[in-house]
Amino acid sequence: MRRSPMFAAIAALLLSAGASVAQARDITTGISGAELVTVLQDNGYRAKLGVDGEGDPKVESAVAGYNFSIFMYGCEKGRCQSIQFQLGIDIKEGTTLDAINKWNRTRRFASVFMDEENDPYIQMDLDLEKGSSTEQIGLYLENWENAVGVFAKDFDL
Secondary structure, three states: OOOHHHHHHHHHHHHHHHHHHHHOOOOOOEHHHHHHHHHHHHHHOOOOOEEEEOEEHHHHHEEEEEEEEEEEEEEOOOEEEEEEEEEEEOOOOOOOOOHHHHHHHOOOOOEEEHHHOEEEEEEHHHHHHOOHHHHHHHHHHHOOOOHHHHHHHHOOO
16 A cells, blocks of 8 residues: 555654653643752743742742742642642731622632631642643743732732
């Protein structure tokens, strides 16, 4: 049976597409604190690795002039299954439950809550248990930066 040049071109295209997918998926299961620091730095953020009160890795960074933390959860043998971006702002008058509820009704990707002093906090979770890529985490960083900008505007920070 004679194969046409078109068949060869399609086969080559399919093989190269598979290779690019494999290259993009470079974080296979979970993420370490050091890997997360590298991803942040590669995307132009400062990043400092530490530990939280439970002994799990925690990364400190900043966006749009606000310091934030990335908490890491489900950690075993240095790899964590999920991360949570979190930023809280201490404001003199606090905020209201109506403002919090409005945000959560009208915004996607990040949620807002109040602490016991009525200060607003914004958080965003990312599940990495089944894997991800540095490129995908970079996109989540863009979402986070956008959400923080809207958060600051909506809460007059």
